[in-house]
Amino acid sequence: MRQGKSAEAFQLLFSPAYETDKRIYAEGIQRSTLAIQERIQANIDSFRQTLLLATTLAVVGLLTLIPVWLVVLKVLQNYLRDRQQAHQLLEATVLERTQELAEANAEVRALNQRLQSENSRLSTELDIARQLQQMILPNASELQHLPDLDIACSMVSATEVGGDYYDVIRVADRVFVSIGDVTGHGLESGVMAIMAQTAIQTLLHTQITDPVDLHRILNQVLYGNIQRMQSDKSMTLAVLDYCSGKFSLSGQHESILVMRHNGELEEIDTIDLGFPLALEADITPFVAVAETVLHSGDAILLYTDGIPEAENPAKEHYGVPRLREILSINHLRSASEILEAIMADLMQFVDRQTILDDCTLVVIKKQ
Numbered sequence: 001m002r003q004g005k006s007a008e009a010f011q012l013l014f015s016p017a018y019e020t021d022k023r024i025y026a027e028g029i030q031r032s033t034l035a036i037q038e039r040i041q042a043n044i045d046s047f048r049q050t051l052l053l054a055t056t057l058a059v060v061g062l063l064t065l066i067p068v069w070l071v072v073l074k075v076l077q078n079y080l081r082d083r084q085q086a087h088q089l090l091e092a093t094v095l096e097r098t099q100e101l102a103e104a105n106a107e108v109r110a111l112n113q114r115l116q117s118e119n120s121r122l123s124t125e126l127d128i129a130r131q132l133q134q135m136i137l138p139n140a141s142e143l144q145h146l147p148d149l150d151i152a153c154s155m156v157s158a159t160e161v162g163g164d165y166y167d168v169i170r171v172a173d174r175v176f177v178s179i180g181d182v183t184g185h186g187l188e189s190g191v192m193a194i195m196a197q198t199a200i201q202t203l204l205h206t207q208i209t210d211p212v213d214l215h216r217i218l219n220q221v222l223y224g225n226i227q228r229m230q231s232d233k234s235m236t237l238a239v240l241d242y243c244s245g246k247f248s249l250s251g252q253h254e255s256i257l258v259m260r261h262n263g264e265l266e267e268i269d270t271i272d273l274g275f276p277l278a279l280e281a282d283i284t285p286f287v288a289v290a291e292t293v294l295h296s297g298d299a300i301l302l303y304t305d306g307i308p309e310a311e312n313p314a315k316e317h318y319g320v321p322r323l324r325e326i327l328s329i330n331h332l333r334s335a336s337e338i339l340e341a342i343m344a345d346l347m348q349f350v351d352r353q354t355i356l357d358d359c360t361l362v363v364i365k366k367q
Helices: 002-013 016-135 187-205 211-229 320-330 335-350
Strands: 149-156 164-171 174-182 235-243 246-250 256-259 265-268 289-293 299-303 359-366
Touching: 016 187, 149 164, 149 335, 164 187, 164 359, 174 187, 174 299, 174 359, 187 211, 187 235, 211 235, 211 246, 235 299, 256 320, 265 289, 265 320, 299 320, 299 335, 320 335, 335 359
Parallel strands: none
Antiparallel strands: 149 359, 164 174, 174 235, 235 246, 246 289, 256 265, 256 299, 299 359
16 A cells, blocks of 8 residues: 555656646746845845945944034133133222222221321310310309309300300499300310400499490401401490499390399390491491499399200200290399209200300399
C-alpha cells in the first residue's frame, strides 16, 4: 500500500504540471520579493527626503535664531554694562553727597557754636541792661521822705529787656514823677530808657523844670542819639510835677487815672499833651500841660501798656476797665496796698502765660 503511494508521489513530483506550477510559484515569489524590495527602497528614499528636509529646516531655523540670540546677548551685555556704570555713578554721587553733607554738617556745627557764643554774649548784655534798669530805679528810702505823698512803684520785667521807665525825683519842695515806654524790646530799648532817665535827672537837677523846655531838650538828646544808633526807636513819656497839693501833667503816654477820696474816678487822656520822643527833631509845638488839685485821700495811677495788654490763657487782655475796677475797690488803702492788689489781680489773670512786655505801675496817694 505504501509502495503504491510513494510511486504515485514520485510520478507527480516529476510530472510536467508540477514543473509548471513550480516555475509559476518561483516567479511569483520572485515578483513578490522585487515588489517588497521596491517598497522598502521607496520608504528609504522617502525617509531620506524627509530627513533631508528636517535637517534643512533645522539648519535654516538655527541660522535664523543665531542673529536673534546675538541681539539678545548684545542687549544683555549693554544692560549689564549700563547697570554697572549707573551703580558706579550712584556710588560716586553718594560719596560726593556724603562729603558735601559732612562739610555742611561741619559748617552747621560751627555756626551753632558761633550762635551759642553770640546768644551767650547777647544774653549777658541783656542781663547787664536789665540790671542797669533795675539799679537806677528809685529805692524805698527815697520814697519814704516825700512831702505829703505816699508813693509805691513796681516794674515786672518780661522775658526780654523792655523799654519801660519810671522815676521819682525830688527837687526842693517839688516832686517829679515820670513814666515812659520805649517801643520794642531788647538792648536798644533798654539803652534808650536809661538815656532818658539820665537826661531827665540832669535837666531837673539843673533847674530846667518848665514842661516845654524839659520835653524839648530831652527830645533833642534822644533824637540825636537814636540817629547815631541808626535806630527807629521812640518813647512815650509823661511827667507829673507835684507841689503843695497841685500837680501839672505833660507829655504823651497812657491815660492817667485819678481816683478821688469819695470814689469818683477821673481819667486824663495824654494824647494832646505831647508827642513821642525821638521821632521828630523838634516837638515843642506839641507839648501841653494839664493841671489838677489833689486832696487828702486822692490817688493817682500811672502805668505802662504792658498791664492793660497782658493776656490770659484765653488770649484776653487785662484791659483798663479791670484796672479801674481794682483801683476803685482798693482806693481807700495805702499806695503799697493798692499796688499789691493790682499786681496780685494781674498775676492771677495772666495765670501761666508768659509776660511778653514789662508791666510798670506807679501809685501816688495824697496823705
